[in-house]
Amino acid sequence: MTAVAEPRARARERTTTERIVRFLNKTPIHIGLALIALIWLAPTVGLLVTSFRPRSDIQVTGWWEAFTQFRFTLNNYTEVLQSQGLLQAFVNTVIIAVPSTLIPLTLASMAAYAFSWLSFPYRDGLFLLVVALLMIPVQVSFIPLLKLFAPTGLLNSFGAIWLTHTAFALPFGIFLLRNFFITLPRDLIEAARIDGTSGVGIFRQIVVPLSVPAIAAYGIFQFLWVWNDLLMALVFVQRGDSWPMTKAIQNLLSQYGTEWHLLSAGAFILMAVPLIVFFSLQRFFVQGLLAGSVK
């Protein structure tokens, strides 16, 4: 017993000195990381604090002095939501984002299933075409689709932006989901085929339930992509009362560039949903973004 305990005690001794050395070695690391955290938090926290300060205070003192004065209000939020119409813009963003997520999610899953588990000529060549389409910038759609949509009235509804978002989301969705579907156990799908399950049945009862993590990651990625989009909305949403929040806030900035009580509150209303998604679904969120790095 003692023979075993002796080296152990020596090891502990070594780790104690090591611990001190390690702490001293790590001090610069802690300082560096504190600085990094400060640089990455201060701008956002500053805007958040500002959004709760009365307009009169914002114009006189910096947000970093708010903690000594301690006067906070929700008036900025009520003002920007009601008189500046951001409530309507919030509703519009939801109306744009939900179908622009669900439609590509459904269609991309279907196409990905065809590319992974159905047989047809030139399948792999067509899949490479999908990979190539990943890189097509949305700018190619502006002129031709404005011409195409003009006679249909879709530009005055949400139809135009739903369709365009869907089409440009498909290549990435098909790519991501096909690469996941193909890893599903072949035996399982073959067994279902032998049992006489139809293609639709295999898709709904086996492929989709087994692929929930991949579909969720894609769904979250696409939802945030559309929620945060400004460019497509500038082009394909033409009625002022249909503008999403991104356009409404950009408008607010160009009209009241120094009204920080409105801009800060507006920016946080825009950020609220992505931040909730980020904190509640962080794992799927990071996965979706990492996978989306090819987009």
Add this chain to the structure above:
Amino acid sequence: MAVVTPGGVDAAGVATTAAPATSPATPIAGRRWDRAVILFLGPPALLLIVFLIYPTIYTIALSFNRGRRGEFTEWVGLQHYIGLLGDKSFINLSTFPPSGAIWNNVLWAIFYTSFVIFLGLIVAVLASRVRYESIIKAIVFLPMAIAATALAIIWNFVYAPDANIGLLNAVLDPFTSRAISWLGNPALVNASLIAAGIWGSVGFATVILSAALKSIPSEILEAARTDGATERQVFFRVILPMVSLPISVLAVTLLVNVIKLFDLIYVLTNGGPGTSSRVIAFTMYQESIPGGQFGRGAAVTVIMLILLIPIMAYNIRRFRSSRVV
């Protein structure tokens, strides 16, 4: 034919008795048509053709046309492209340093890409040495969640010339005689915008590089250290070569970001002051939508496409070499 069972019929009409594992209905492309293909691939294929492939061809053709009202009115050959090369707000090589939208994209490509990777690597390495690694990564990653529009508001706030509003001018206040106009000075505006862009993307690089660093087997690092390698040698000779693939993938992603960059510029400076902070995607929007110069806008889009083609080829090659099929 929709459902293939052992004992089905293959493309040549020969009865097959293959075992399930080698059945034609496996992820090996065949000459056969599963009837379900129309059902599953029809709607997405239709959308891709109408809203993606057709517009791409239309835009390429329109770039060689006068393109009034976005219609094919008169063939003009390369006129739009020649016009763009003579447009000082698009590319101006006559001064030093050069200027114009294309040049600004070059500045973004060099500084944004290198700083994001460099800082991402630093944060990933530093954070891996401490217990609160995940908190640091979450803080740095947070800007990835928010809209470029919100990011623009945040940085408009940081850069505000009023020292009671703008954090940066407040910090520099004791050292400067008067507030610096970060976004109003043509000599500073691109650096200010790129800094905001870097701030927004470092978290992405951190997460990717952190995962890459963690995938290096600790035995390799131990072996190098046992052989007497210094920490610096371990970093440059062992760690860096082993994360070179993730770094190149990251660099390609960031370059795509640069070519497609629009929202941040549009909201923060609207391409200004004057035209000094324009980038190619901004010029495309400005010429086409408010400007109504559809032929010229199409030509700018084609230039964007040309810049993206090498990246497209790189992605296809990477995909083909790593494929499971």
